[in-house]
Amino acid sequence: MNSHSRRFGFLLIFIMLPMILLIQGKALSAAPMVAAGDGHTLALKADGRVWAWGGNEHGQLGDGSREDRTLPVMIPGLTEITAIAAGHGRSVALEKNGTVWFWGYLPDAHMEKSIAKTFESPVRVEGLDHVIAIASGRRHSAALKDDGTVWTWYAVPPCPFECKYPIILEPLQIQGLQGIARIFFSGWRLIAIDKDGGVFEWRCDGDGEGKTDCPAKAVPGPDGQGSFNIMK
Template identity: 30%
Template sequence: MEDERHNIEVALVDKELMHIVFGFLRFTDLASISAVCRASEVTRVLIRGRVLSIGTVGHAGLGYCLLDPAPMQWRMISALASETIVHIATTPEKYDRHHTLAVTHSGAVYAFGDYADGKLGLGHTTGISYTPQIVSALLSEKIIKTIGSNDSVKPFIVDLWCGRAVTLLLDSEGTLYSFGVSSSLGRADSRSGRPLPLQFPAGVKIKSAAMGYNHGLAITTQGEVYSWGSGVHGRLGHGDEQDANAPRLISALASAKATQVACGPEHSLVLTEDNTLYTFGRVLKGQLGYVEGAVESVPWVVEDVAGLGVISAISAAAGQSAVLFESGRVMGLGCGELKKENWLVPAQLVAGEDSVFLVC
């Protein structure tokens, strides 16, 4: 693991603020990396089932209590060292009450960070958990299933996402659960400390999702896109600014066959199987290709990325959007790399010429 650690390289483009505007990860054994997630002052990398983190001293998202102001370096989260982690997720950047969740290959879920709003699922609403704790409520809710004649354990949770005050969990049967405190829970009640299903129409199965600060997007197995939460500035894509307590089908994308979704604080991205990129919401820094202050409440096509190649990943954050192509090229919209300019048309990032992960 020590050799692997030295091969990790993340571009910190705004070192004074300890903020990663765009992160690019390179690793000699690319097959070993399965996930990257970051908050404003912490980055975590999942390598061969082990989680490494780097960040500001004392930050709750490190996964360990580090008070010594030593130079930043990659450290393994020792509390998870005996587990094989398959998924990790963290709160969107620029939010000071971070929380992180991780799922093991056996289906157990660990959480750490800020307890606020009950979003860790650990039964507390105040304080901080600096080290990962197993979410026992998920065990009692039978989120882990025992199947087969040999009593082998199958992970019931297959993916997860973190919003500002909400955690989403996707199970192997296509059911999306949420817990925390927010209108983005995706159901009538706005507070729940235990996982409950979102209120999708009967028969709808989910294959992927994304969370912003106060809104969420989900892709069904049929490629339809649903949105819910705060509708301010048109971030839900329904042509209005109405909130949606329950998931609502984005009619403009009903036949688009979505493959990926991403959420920034006030805007959304949708990628379809025909390689078309849609975006909608509020323009803070030009991240939709519009002038600052503009609002687009229905999905529109980002024509400037058409013809540039096959898109393999999309990402969104505060004031910025980014696209990773199969060629390894990265194009950005919104904040410049050093926050000195805003891009109203996609600009290639110099650091992103041979990238394998996109972290925005």
């Protein structure tokens, strides 16, 4: 084996060895929940606080900076968190009282890149409460309320296309979803399951994004008829 092969072999061994991350001297395995985004990771500890590490180009680590972190950092201001979700350049946390916190990259309601906003620290999604579950994907994040409705949110400037500040987070209800029990994201698509086992899909593209006229649709059955149901 030549010197280049030996170096390459050592490199492979190094990469394949598992790395145990530590938080305040304790192994991360104590965390009750972990969420993996596109290049960054969140961990929720038993005390209700959230830690983050990885890429931070859009402020998705929530530590007030855009510096990448190889070691976990605690996100200031988040307490009594019960669930976390990570997507593409964005992060979401659900508080015990049913409110939602967001940070990272968020598209604006008009899909104009010039007024898209990044949040380097957690901000509360105003007007969104009674939330029981959250999910985050490639472009959107979503919240499931205790009444079975599903909501997403966008950055909204006070005067679109002209001024940028202050930016608010405006939640919008996803049409076509009622009686939902669970939500998931797969890339660009939101998958929802209702209390009877029906499966629905929502993907808002182009002109539909940021608007309420982009309803979810039931996933058709295997024969193309009716709708798919995981309980039947």
